[in-house]
Amino acid sequence: MRIPFPRSPWRRRQEELALDLLRELARLTDQIHCANLIQLHRITAAQADHALADPALASAMSTLDDLSEGRRRQVLFVNRQYGAILLGHRVGGYDWDVLIGHLRVLCRNQVFKEYWEMTVEHRLSLPSRSLEARVGKAVDAIMDDLADDPDEWWVVGPPPDGDGG
Numbered sequence: 001m002r003i004p005f006p007r008s009p010w011r012r013r014q015e016e017l018a019l020d021l022l023r024e025l026a027r028l029t030d031q032i033h034c035a036n037l038i039q040l041h042r043i044t045a046a047q048a049d050h051a052l053a054d055p056a057l058a059s060a061m062s063t064l065d066d067l068s069e070g071r072r073r074q075v076l077f078v079n080r081q082y083g084a085i086l087l088g089h090r091v092g093g094y095d096w097d098v099l100i101g102h103l104r105v106l107c108r109n110q111v112f113k114e115y116w117e118m119t120v121e122h123r124l125s126l127p128s129r130s131l132e133a134r135v136g137k138a139v140d141a142i143m144d145d146l147a148d149d150p151d152e153w154w155v156v157g158p159p160p161d162g163d164g165g
Helices: 009-053 055-061 069-090 096-106 110-118 131-148 150-155
Strands: none
Touching: 009 055, 009 069, 055 069, 069 096, 069 110, 069 131, 096 131, 110 131
């Protein structure tokens, strides 16, 4: 029977360093991904700012028809709020449970409720396993529960860690 040669301390140290480097590379990759998401959000927010300031741009940015100028601006703004909440979760600012808490508050807003109804078809094209689709289902559950019992808004929606952990 052969006895394998034990690894030398030098070799073990090299392997530990390589693993440390891989972990650091993964951490930096995550940070770059988050920074890219934040930059994309900044670009989108700047476009929304221009659209909110100029009705012609608001009309060009929106896919919703038959809205007054003021209503279009409200819808664009509430979409921007929703996007900021989603970004907070994406970049690790808060977990699923906190995301749901923020959405519970947003879902109490009448403009958001109407925006959500107007954009139901937009969400149908989302891949079902995407974060956006999972969050959309959670918002749908919150909206359904709010319709049944609006006085208990702080407990509506999916259970903690329900679908997106």
